[in-house]
Every structure is written in C-alpha cells, then in structure tokens.
Amino acid sequence: MSRERGPDPQPQEPDPPSRSKDQQSGPVGEPRWLTSEERAAWLAVVGMIARLPAALDAQLRREAGISLFEYMVMAVLSEQPDWSMQMSQIARDASASLSRLSHNARRLEQQGYLERTRCPGPGRRTNATLTQAGYEKVAQAAPGHVAAVRHLLIDLVTSEQLGSVRAVAQAVLAQIDSAHACAGEG
Numbered sequence: 001m002s003r004e005r006g007p008d009p010q011p012q013e014p015d016p017p018s019r020s021k022d023q024q025s026g027p028v029g030e031p032r033w034l035t036s037e038e039r040a041a042w043l044a045v046v047g048m049i050a051r052l053p054a055a056l057d058a059q060l061r062r063e064a065g066i067s068l069f070e071y072m073v074m075a076v077l078s079e080q081p082d083w084s085m086q087m088s089q090i091a092r093d094a095s096a097s098l099s100r101l102s103h104n105a106r107r108l109e110q111q112g113y114l115e116r117t118r119c120p121g122p123g124r125r126t127n128a129t130l131t132q133a134g135y136e137k138v139a140q141a142a143p144g145h146v147a148a149v150r151h152l153l154i155d156l157v158t159s160e161q162l163g164s165v166r167a168v169a170q171a172v173l174a175q176i177d178s179a180h181a182c183a184g185e186g
Contacts, residue, residue: 052152059148064141069096069104071145074113074130074138083130086119090128095173113137 034042057068064071072094077083085093091101105128108114113134119125130138157165 055152056145056148060141060145063144064137066137066141067104069094069100070108070113071138071141073101073104073108073128074134075142077114077128077130078135078138080130083135084127087116087126087128108134 053068060066060068060071066074073090076090076093077085087101087105088098091098094101105114105116109116111133113131115129115131117127117129119127153165154162
C-alpha cells in the first residue's frame, strides 16, 4: 500500500533557460539571483578586472619603472598633436578621478615627464603637457606594454571574441557613466 505525500514545503525550481532576464525575478522585492552560468561569468570578470591591471602594472614597474596609470596618462598625452590636454579630459580618458590624476600628475611632474599649466579664464582648469622626457619614457615603455597586453588578452581570443569583449566593456562603461550622471557624479 502506498501513501501519497503532500506537496514539498520548499520546492526547488530549476532556472529554465527559456525564461527571459525580466522573467527570472521572484516575488516583488526579492533579488534576481544569478544563475550558475551568470555566476561563473561574473566571477571570471571579477577575476580578470582585478588581476589583469595588476599584471600589467607589475610588468610596467619592472621593465619601465612606472605604473600602469602613469603609463596611461602619458600615452593619452602622447596621442595629442601638441602632447597637451586638459586634466579633466585626461581623467575621463584614463578612467580615473581628477583627484587621482592630480596626485599622479604631481609625481610625473617631479620626474620631469609632464608639466601642468593653469588654463586662462574662469574656473580651476589645468592643462597637462607631456615633456620630451615623458614622450621618450612612454615610447620606451610601449613595446613591453603592448607585448604584455597581447600575451594576456589580445592573442588569447579570436577577432570575433575581441569584438564581443569590446562591446561588453563599452556597454558596462556606458551603464556606469549613466548611473553616475543620474546620481550627479558625472
């Protein structure tokens, strides 16, 4: 004789792949938990965004005596026709705060790699200009840096995957910029 059981008090519902992202939420107010596939992707991204800059920074410090951020600042300036740019634009291009940029610009200035000058007119605008020594430093560091970027990322993926990496990064950056703009941080 068999007995019928009542319903399981806490049924486990698998994450069906057919549901759209919007349908994966539970009752109102409940978090939209990550699926196992989403969690694996998220953890891979977190690992990459933590370890890739650290590896590139270590390579530049070892081979050129500068940090990744210092390299990025000098590289941004070296791409300008007059090697000069407003500090606020450099901060945007280097994905950094103006405060962090100012601190690093002071150090680069002390090393003779750049000069800062106040922009004429109202406000506290400042231009940074790469010096000849700064240009030579970034030019000397560039081959090793590019080799490391190729070794750690570019040469590991197909051109299609690289396009996807770029598209994902641009979408995430646009979302972050939008969130900062909405919060009045832009």
